[in-house]
Amino acid sequence: MKNKLKVLRAERDWTQAQLAAALEVSRQTINAIEKGKFDPSLPLAFKAARLFKLSIEEIFQDEEN
Template sequence: MKNTIKVERAKKDITQAGLAEQIGVSRQTINAIEKGKFVPSTLLALKMARYFECKVEEIFSLEDND
C-alpha cells in the first residue's frame, strides 16, 4: 500500500512524533506506515484522514501487488 503521509506531514509542518501524539500512536508506528512496513487499521487510517482534513483515499492507495 502506498501512502502520502510524509507529504501531508510536510504540508502541516508536523513531525512523526507530533502526528503520533495527535492520533494516539507511537512515532515508530508512523515511521513504519510511511515506509510501507505496516498497514494501518481502518480506524487509524480514518484518524489520519480526519487530522489531515482529507479522504482516506487521498492518503492511501493500493499497489498492483496488494
C-alpha cells in the first residue's frame, strides 16, 4: 500500500515525532508506514485522515491500482 504521509507531513512542517505524538504511535511506526513497510489498521488510517482533514483514499492507495 502506497501513502502520502511523508508529503502531507512535510507540507505542514511536522517531524515524524510530532506526527507520531498526534496519532499516538511510536516514531518508528510512522517511519515504517512512510516507507511502506507497515500498513496501518483501519482505525489508525481513519485517525490520520481526521488529522489531515482528508479522506483515507487521499492518503493511502492500493498499489494494485
